[in-house]
Amino acid sequence: MLDFWFTEHHTDNYKVSWRMDKILHFEKSPFQEIAVVESPELGRALLLDNIVQTTTKFEFIYHETIVHIPLMIHPEPKRVMVVGGGDGGAVKEILKHPSVETVDLIEIDERVIEVSKKWLPEISHALRSDKVNIMTIDGLKHMKQCSSQYDIIIVDCTDPSGPSMDLFSKDFYRDVYNALKDDGVFVSQTGSPSFSTHFKQAVQNIMEVFPLAKPYLTCEPTYIAGFWSFTVGSKKYQLDNINPERMFNIETKYYTPDIHKAAFVLPKYIEQLL
Ligand code: AG3
CATH class of the missing domain: 2.30.140.10 (Spermidine synthase, tetramerisation domain)
Known part of the structure; x- marks a missing residue:
């Protein structure tokens, strides 16, 4: 070997x-x-x-967690925006929800999309769906031009450095808030609570912009060891008020309604960071 x-x-x-x-x-x-x-x-x-x-072995953990939690908080998600996510893994999970009519994928780097289509077909296949509009533009700029349009906005970006840095700022989260309908739900990956220096700031920024907001956790073995965090911001719907029957016809390997509730239970040392 x-x-x-x-x-x-x-x-x-x-x-x-x-x-x-x-x-x-x-x-x-x-x-x-x-x-x-x-x-x-x-x-x-x-x-x-x-x-x-992302990896073909463990992508389901991250993608199911970033997608099904916000889509289950919203009772009937129809219009969804993904910022980043050029590998198509989030889109694959979003399209499992029959209520979804359109997904706008806003990915700055069209090469990530093309490379994923070629080399990672089992993750990227949903990018070919008619429900998906791919726009290779800057998510920061696009967000400013949107108003009350989306039921769900998912930020599936790289860690904050270089071009992603501003995707964790309060100004951006305000634009996200305005791009959502009155009952919209937002989520972003917010990094490793154990090792990342941006976790606390990103969570606080989201909590300052959305009336209902909380981080939740999963364990993705290929990322930084231990917990990986996401933070959800909701304009209206309570984060744990979900209808489990909606999952009956949706096939998952990680997400269940019980995982939904458990994901929001934070270890004490993480609660204390906030
Ligand atoms: N986006 C976030 C991955 C973060 C990985 N960080 C790390 N390994 N330190 C994943 C994109 C999947 N669609």
Whole structure:
């Protein structure tokens, strides 16, 4: 076996490595380095600037958690926007909800979409659906132009550095609030509560903008070890007031109505961070 390892630097003092069999694809787009690699432990993985974004083995954990929680909080989501998410994993989960009529995917880097379509078909296949409008534009700018249009907005972005930085700002969250209908629901990935320095600030920003807001957790084995957080902001609907019957015909491997409730239970040390 090749002794060929990928190492992700989580902090200056903490890195994680896994063995790779092959580099299937590598390019520099105008925005970032994009790679797809094959690994014996994780399947195929999409890397952006040397940070793992998704893997065929564990993508379901992240994508089901970022999607089904907000879509179940809303009783009848029809119009959905995704910012980022060019691999199509979030769109795949969104389209499992029969009420959804359209998904606008706002991805700044069209190369992420093309590379995912080619190398990660089991994650990206839903991008080909007629319900999906792909716009390769800047999510920050697009958000400013939207008003009371969406039932759900999902920010499936990279960690805050470079172009994603402003996607965690209060100004952006205000634009998201305005882009949602009066009963809209928003979610963003908000990073690792244990290692990321932006978790607390992002959560506080969302809580200041939305009347009902809370972080929730999952464990995604390929990201920084331990919990991974998402934060939901709702204009009207309570975060745990869901109708479990809606899941009867939706196939998932991670999300259940019980997971929905459990995800919002925060360990004491994380509560205390907020
Ligand atoms: N977007 C967020 C991934 C964050 C990964 N961070 C890390 N490995 N440090 C995932 C995109 C999936 N659609």
